[in-house]
Amino acid sequence: MDSSPKRTKRVTITDVARHAGVSTPAVSKVLRNAYGVSPAMQERVRAAMAELDYRPHAAARGMRGRTYTIGVLLDNIRNPFFADILDGVRDQLRDSEYTVLVGAAGFGADDQAKTIRSMVDRRMDGLILIAPGTPRSEVLTMAAATPTVVIGHHDAADVHDSVVDADAIGAGLVVDHLVSLGHRDIALVAAAGTKVSLWKRTPEIELTNGYLEAMSGHGLQEHARVCRAAYSDDGGYKAGRQLLTGAEPPTAIMTGADIAALGVYRAAHEMGVRVPEELSLVGYNNTAIAALAPVQLTSVDQAGQEMGAAAAKMLIERVEGHRNRAMQTSMTPQLAIRHSTAPPRLTPVLGLRSS
Amino acid sequence: MDSSPKRTKRVTITDVARHAGVSTPAVSKVLRNAYGVSPAMQERVRAAMAELDYRPHAAARGMRGRTYTIGVLLDNIRNPFFADILDGVRDQLRDSEYTVLVGAAGFGADDQAKTIRSMVDRRMDGLILIAPGTPRSEVLTMAAATPTVVIGHHDAADVHDSVVDADAIGAGLVVDHLVSLGHRDIALVAAAGTKVSLWKRTPEIELTNGYLEAMSGHGLQEHARVCRAAYSDDGGYKAGRQLLTGAEPPTAIMTGADIAALGVYRAAHEMGVRVPEELSLVGYNNTAIAALAPVQLTSVDQAGQEMGAAAAKMLIERVEGHRNRAMQTSMTPQLAIRHSTAPPRLTPVLGLRSS
DNA sequence: TCATGCCTATAGAACGATCTACATCGTGTC
DNA sequence: GACACGATGTAGATCGTTCTATAGGCATGA
Structure with a gap:
């Protein structure tokens, strides 16, 4: 472990601030598109970020604010239907700042619960659970702490949103x-x-x-x-x-x-x-x-893709605080x-x- | 956003320390199985953690130490072969402390590069890249900062490990x-x-x-x-x-x-x-x-499963610092x-x- | 008896961002 | 011309954990 040439220093928000000649919180504000930043400041900070090739440190952001990460729980990677759903989620979030990470947990209820906890522990901003096998009570507990959309199960709840097919x-x-x-x-x-x-x-x-x-x-x-x-x-x-x-x-x-x-x-x-x-x-x-x-x-x-897109859209609404009451979307199937x-x-x- | 009953307070390492009547770093040491902790202290701290149902905050850990997260890059969730590989990775890491998260990026080189960066930004401890379409130079750059195993490509490199099939x-x-x-x-x-x-x-x-x-x-x-x-x-x-x-x-x-x-x-x-x-x-x-x-x-x-397992094993060796020179594993295919x-x-x- | 060394536990800084609170600066109103 | 005010920028604390450095306790040996 001695000869470790790894861990090259990352560019931090402080470096950007110094380079642009402004304070650290100012850079933070630009990053978050927060209120109270003049166009000139925007310009200067963005230029500095580009020059230094700065990328925000997601884990650090998570300590106080968001991680800009959405977690998707899948019991079975092999089910192509889930791939359709995932495509929908990805399409919906492609041009946003959010990154989608998939927890492929397997069928066991315990494995799934463990994976959900992992996602919460990593401070993910929102969770999409596809037909979870985890006990409902556990999902409700998690949903109380993190915005959640459940896909598949028709049981409605006031703490999480749902997307179902009829x-x-x-x-x-x-x-x-x-x-x-x-x-x-x-x-x-x-x-x-x-x-x-x-x-x-x-x-x-x-x-x-x-x-x-x-x-x-x-x-x-x-x-x-x-x-x-x-x-x-x-x-x-x-x-x-x-x-x-x-x-x-x-x-x-x-x-x-x-x-x-x-x-x-x-x-x-x-x-x-x-x-x-x-x-x-x-x-x-x-x-x-x-x-x-x-x-x-x-x-x-x-129409798995549309279900995924709907779920992602609903989740982001919740994450960004534009809506705070539960909602349920239902799709209608067709025969092929x-x-x-x-x-x-x-x-x-x-x-x-x-x- | 006003009536937000969310964000129930999490149990932190400080709570555990107070409950056990010890200092915060002591709890941290127990968590990491670090050197210099007496069995009695171990016992006391573990009991306190269990009583409070404490789970470490992965994002916060990532600020200084590890995140105990392994990222897998998949270009295509639909390819069942990748599912086999993923099974292998999961099996290998099931009983470890590490969580596997999958970045499903799609075929575009840009999308993939973005996903890889996201994973690095989230301070993942190690990366498994399955036949990445990202330019090689970019992968080498990333691998210099984070332990990486590349599956599929036969190009060997001294900064990352490889698992290939003949x-x-x-x-x-x-x-x-x-x-x-x-x-x-x-x-x-x-x-x-x-x-x-x-x-x-x-x-x-x-x-x-x-x-x-x-x-x-x-x-x-x-x-x-x-x-x-x-x-x-x-x-x-x-x-x-x-x-x-x-x-x-x-x-x-x-x-x-x-x-x-x-x-x-x-x-x-x-x-x-x-x-x-x-x-x-x-x-x-x-x-x-x-x-x-x-x-x-x-x-x-x-034998995708075995390839995945081999990749995970090699990656953990690197993450935990047991090996620091690159290595390549090759499997032999069979006809069915x-x-x-x-x-x-x-x-x-x-x-x-x-x- | 006191210095020596090992083992254990603690104090305090650090990680990189965000949040709250406040200072500053023009501008418009009386 | 003094005052209040909205808009913009900055200080400093804060999040939960790990790291470095050091203090305390106990046995050992001179």
């Missing part, structure tokens, strides 16, 4: 589409939702309710069945096997995530069940993988029809299915 | 595989590589060289051709169209990324060229999408054979291909 409507779109093709045996594969989290209206719960309602609306309540599975290839695979090996396999399966639908596809493929001829399959989120040529999955589009759905065979010929 | 070997594996199946007309689709960046040995350059060498090794140098394309569905699609509409379309196409291979697949599908019967297709990185049931793409596995490659038809029957 998942129940999305479920209805899918059921309507499948019924109009002639399906009656429509199963739903949705996430289990951790009990511990105490969110009462997670996306999967909304989706399930919407599905049940839509089925009832078509008089198909007796054909409704819900299979719980993780939103992953493997989760979908297991659910697919379970549903397709049952006594009366459904003619259509809708899932709460595209990746789970592909797991179901794998199960079907393995059992010789052809999609869409013998089984219609619908995903959710309309992620990039649904559109891939070999996949061509019918899916529900949630591809080649994984088709009319069912009128008489399923089980003999065709090889195991 | 891309040339990977290219060789693919060519060998295809030649052993009977292919001779094997084309490569690889990224163009921005000239501005001044990295001389990017993954795509290594890959291209490896491909050319392998083709020569089989006496097929005259059949070699390289098509430049972005690593995206669309990039692959355009490259695919270009190659397949040419006078003598190749019987096999290998790409530098799985997602590009799927773009090629789309072009082929659209033109009625069947995979693998009429065209063998190989991806790179063996990401999750290559393994999906409807896809089944032969690909080259880079699936259903997108097969022997070529001996006599391509062009008539079968509908436009």
Whole structure:
């Protein structure tokens, strides 16, 4: 550790002040676009900053003021839907002074809680939590200290803002589409939702309710069945096997995530069940993988980018103190029809299915 | 802004000190496991911290010491290979005190440079840059101030560590595989590589060289051709169209990324060229999408998780001052054979291909 | 008994910015 | 011409932590 040529001295606000021949707080004021700075002073200070290639020290700013950092909590970097949301956030903040940093926490509630705490400890100005698995109470505590937007969960609260998609409507779109093709045996594969989290209206719960309602609306309540599975290839695979090996396999399966639908596809493929001829399959989120040529999955589009942009906009309003009452934005999903759905065979010929 | 019930007072190191009846620096020492603290003091301070639910204020720590934050620069959150790397980094640091934050910058060199600067400004203890598009000189400047590991680029430097995959070997594996199946007309689709960046040995350059060498090794140098394309569905699609509409379309196409291979697949599908019967297709990185049931793409596995873990380990060594000379880790890729490659038809029957 | 040295704990400055409070300076009004 | 006033700039404290330097306590050895 002795021969450390690192740590070249940084240019500080004091250097800028000296170089411009003004006081330190004056430079600070220019930095913050604060009230009470003459154009001449502005000019001089900005010139000095440019000449010295000065960049403010974010951590130091955080001690008293803002850090100009927005944290986004993601449980799963692999879910392309989250990437869409993140794009929206980034687009919205691109030309602002704020930097977006992502905490990729994994699925564990503990890991997520730890990550959220880390972000708060780093004095981030605002937090965007995408469908957090952390207990609701903990999120409310954090939100009391730092402006927060929750994406996904429908539970409203007065300490944080929310951006949701009308998942129940999305479920209805899918059921309507499948019924109009002639399906009656429509199963739903949705996430289990951790009990511990105490969110009462997670996306999967909304989706399930919407599905049940839509089925009832078509008089198909007796054909409704819900299979719980993780939103992953493997989760979908297991659910697919379970549903397709049952006594009366459904003619259509809708899932709460595209990746789970592909797991179901794998199960079907393995059992010789052809999609869409013998089984219609619908995903959710309309992620990039649904559109891939070999996949061509019918899916529900949630406009993740717009959700992200809305969340960022709302968050900044709060951070800058332009609004101080909670607000909730709701988006409406759309159906993207591809080649994984088709009319069912009128008489399923089980003999065709090889195991 | 008046009725702001926010900003509940945080528990600080001073509170802990008072509660434990010791001085502030003593608490600091316990926090840092510094030398010169008696077990009794340890005990007392830890008890006080637990009782008050104290968490150190990362931004404040950053003012003098470390921030216990590691930054990872990702150009593209959608690339599942990067998710693998990130998993490795996270696993490696899970039980340490360090928090991983991801800067998702997008492809633009400017955006990336801005993100890197943001991380340095936030006093992150170390940086992991995944195939940065930023000019090399800028990375070297940053690395002089903050410990840095570069993943992907083969250019070695004495100010930062590197983790690379032997891309040339990977290219060789693919060519060998295809030649052993009977292919001779094997084309490569690889990224163009921005000239501005001044990295001389990017993954795509290594890959291209490896491909050319392998083709020569089989006496097929005259059949070699390289098509430049972005690593995206669309990039692959355009490259695919270009190659397949040419006078003598190749019987096999290998790409530098799985997602590009799927773009090629789309072009082929659209033109009625069947995979693998009429065209063998190989991806790179063996990401999750290559393994999906409807896809089944032969690909080259880079062990992203291990690369990430190695990078994190090397970085922490540097951050904690256990090593101060640069080091480079190289991994060896493996071929994952699936259903997108097969022997070529001996006599391509062009008539079968509908436009 | 006293100097020596080691170990532990403390005092006080430092990090780089922002905040509050106040000084200064023209300007307009009575 | 004295006074109040708004606009602009400056002093000095402050945020929570770590660093440097030093004081205190205790055993050791001459």
